[in-house]
């Protein structure tokens with residue numbers, strides 16, 4: 001149980017919580033859950049636009065940063081500048097870099113080092129944590 005305690009105490013404090021979220025969104029954003037792979041329709045979103053935080057609405061990704069990773073989750077090779085803070089979790093027994101919205105503290109996903117050029121990063125984002133706003 002000591003591990004669980006450590007994880008809890010490391011948790012980034014929430015600044016504000018949108019009460020309109022679904023229970024699935026709440027679990028992923030605030031309990032660091034993960035949606036089933038392939039479950040998000042944003043996997044197939046190809047339009048031009050912006051991806052925003054489902055909790056606070058701040059802009060996180062441009063559609064031009066999105067790519068098809070084959071992972072089953074919406075994937076981006078970078079984010080807009082300075083929108084996330086990261087921490088390391090050990091929930092699966094090995095270190096992973098998880099990222100949170102800097103504005104509200106909501107958990108979005110994990111960053112891996114197997115992304116495409118120019119960054120080599122893969123932001124593996126839960127689709128339910130994002131709101132897509134098409135251009136125009």
Ligand SMILES: [Zn+2]
Nearest residue numbers: 053056101104
């Ligand atoms: Zn947010």
